[in-house]
Amino acid sequence: MSIGLAMRAAAAALLVAFLVAPQAFTFAFAPFAEGGAPAIYQQADMLDLALNHLALVAAAVGAATLLAVGLAILVTRPFGAEFLPLSRAIANIGQTFPPIAVLALTVPTLGFGAGPTLFALFLYGLLPIFENALTGLSTLRPAVREAALGVGMDAWQRLTRVELPLAAPTILAGVRLSVVISIATATIGSTVGASTLGEVIIAGLLSNNLAFILQGGLVVGAMAVLVSDGLTQLERLNGARPRGFRRGAPTGAGAPQGGRQGQGH
Amino acid sequence: MIEIDAVTKVYGEATVVDAVTATVPSGSVAAIVGTSGSGKSTLLRMINRLVDPTSGAVRIDGRDTREEPPHVLRRRIGYVIQGNGLFPHRTVAQNIATVPVLLDWDKRRIAARVDELLELFQLDPAEFRGRMPHELSGGQQQRVGVARGLAAGPNILLMDEPFGALDPIIRAKAQDDLAAIQKRLGTTIVLVTHDMEEAIGLGDAIGVMDEGRLLQFAPPEEIIARPASPFVERLVGAADRPFRLLSLARCGDLAGPSAASGPAIDADTSARDALADLLWSARDAAPVARDGVIVGSVTREALEAKAAGPR
Numbered sequence: 001m002s003i004g005l006a007m008r009a010a011a012a013a014l015l016v017a018f019l020v021a022p023q024a025f026t027f028a029f030a031p032f033a034e035g036g037a038p039a040i041y042q043q044a045d046m047l048d049l050a051l052n053h054l055a056l057v058a059a060a061v062g063a064a065t066l067l068a069v070g071l072a073i074l075v076t077r078p079f080g081a082e083f084l085p086l087s088r089a090i091a092n093i094g095q096t097f098p099p100i101a102v103l104a105l106t107v108p109t110l111g112f113g114a115g116p117t118l119f120a121l122f123l124y125g126l127l128p129i130f131e132n133a134l135t136g137l138s139t140l141r142p143a144v145r146e147a148a149l150g151v152g153m154d155a156w157q158r159l160t161r162v163e164l165p166l167a168a169p170t171i172l173a174g175v176r177l178s179v180v181i182s183i184a185t186a187t188i189g190s191t192v193g194a195s196t197l198g199e200v201i202i203a204g205l206l207s208n209n210l211a212f213i214l215q216g217g218l219v220v221g222a223m224a225v226l227v228s229d230g231l232t233q234l235e236r237l238n239g240a241r242p243r244g245f246r247r248g249a250p251t252g253a254g255a256p257q258g259g260r261q262g263q264g265h
Numbered sequence: 266m267i268e269i270d271a272v273t274k275v276y277g278e279a280t281v282v283d284a285v286t287a288t289v290p291s292g293s294v295a296a297i298v299g300t301s302g303s304g305k306s307t308l309l310r311m312i313n314r315l316v317d318p319t320s321g322a323v324r325i326d327g328r329d330t331r332e333e334p335p336h337v338l339r340r341r342i343g344y345v346i347q348g349n350g351l352f353p354h355r356t357v358a359q360n361i362a363t364v365p366v367l368l369d370w371d372k373r374r375i376a377a378r379v380d381e382l383l384e385l386f387q388l389d390p391a392e393f394r395g396r397m398p399h400e401l402s403g404g405q406q407q408r409v410g411v412a413r414g415l416a417a418g419p420n421i422l423l424m425d426e427p428f429g430a431l432d433p434i435i436r437a438k439a440q441d442d443l444a445a446i447q448k449r450l451g452t453t454i455v456l457v458t459h460d461m462e463e464a465i466g467l468g469d470a471i472g473v474m475d476e477g478r479l480l481q482f483a484p485p486e487e488i489i490a491r492p493a494s495p496f497v498e499r500l501v502g503a504a505d506r507p508f509r510l511l512s513l514a515r516c517g518d519l520a521g522p523s524a525a526s527g528p529a530i531d532a533d534t535s536a537r538d539a540l541a542d543l544l545w546s547a548r549d550a551a552p553v554a555r556d557g558v559i560v561g562s563v564t565r566e567a568l569e570a571k572a573a574g575p576r
Contacts, residue, residue, distance in 0.1 A: 146346055146350055150344035
């Protein structure tokens, strides 16, 4: 566990160091730059590109989460059950339609820049979140559902106090999946003028510079791994509060959360 | 008082509950017995409107249950289900506090109430408040489930096979505890079970259901002695009848003045256990003690007379 933590910290430190001072890594990439070509991409600030990249992903997945969870909530209510096939279809189409085709189709209406990429990532991110939210919300133990009704919770209270908290780990897993996919996919946004790390890769492809392709790819890969890792930790924290508990009190004495009596929420 | 007035529930073609009428007086325990699919759970769930009757009405203390929104009604009625249905993401204290929180009690009152209930159910508050449901044994979960049902001090407690998931020894203890707490709080209880023994042990009145109809609704003695139909008789178990009758009597009530020797039997022991004791120790009579003082003796003859059915 501590080795894993150390490796994570080292990878994060390396990534940040590269983004802040890419020139310091010239030695590593110079062997891949042929014929005196620059070893480090300099047309734009690397840190800016990375932050724009992440912001784009965050905005797209954030919007996809809102819509997907909203739809999942809707179709698991009695009045919304009819919309299940339609919602599934929307989420499936979003996933199967190639993002590059979405870019091509949306550029005429949204123009060059971040817009088409945002839209493509949003569509692409819907399905994993929707399917996971649906699973989380529809696999509630019948006894728990019955108890929530029986104690006199209204529909909103059942949703916010019982269903969503219990489905949260599953929903979060879907969000993580979408984030990872989107971090990788966002690179193609640079073909239509979005400011992402794809710019570095594309510059490398155009000028036949392997060093650019490598550094673009590595940064995107490292970000995807680290973000996924961080979200996994979050899931564990959220889903395993009960389990972590037992670990915390192996002697069976004094429950660590003993002070939290009665405060329902 | 719960008045169930010609209540019927129809799902499509099937009549699950068929024109059931019964009255459960305040402070009493009604046990509904029947095989699975007899409609007993549906009948119970119509009292707190988890199921709405197709026709008929349910009145609580004279008020029709349809006069208020179902979720408001349910906060006044405790509800305990099989497998307890505790919220797995909430601590024991939060589970018990569910209804008081819904009713907007203030924090201090809720905390005090939670501790009071934990103590009532013999769970040390300091130890159990912060535990999660999965860290409890089955018996402890069941007690927390009942504590949650009683948290807001409801007049009525509905229980659907509350002891179904417990092993026999813990079940007997849980039944005794429930009987004691019911006596202390005076709560009206409607309990659904498929176990006639449990119904006889806990019920002031027993309702027997079959195919949606309430075949008989009467005190246990009458159900045993004068079953209204062959089905009721079968459910009581013809061979068990004398012993079931005995289990309803305390041996203290059957004690006479004659002298007897050997170890004394406590006056609160059921007549059935007293007879078992006499048979096992091969005695014709045994002294009966109340609070350690001999108050008389009980004879095998008196017990056998008690076990005889009507003729």
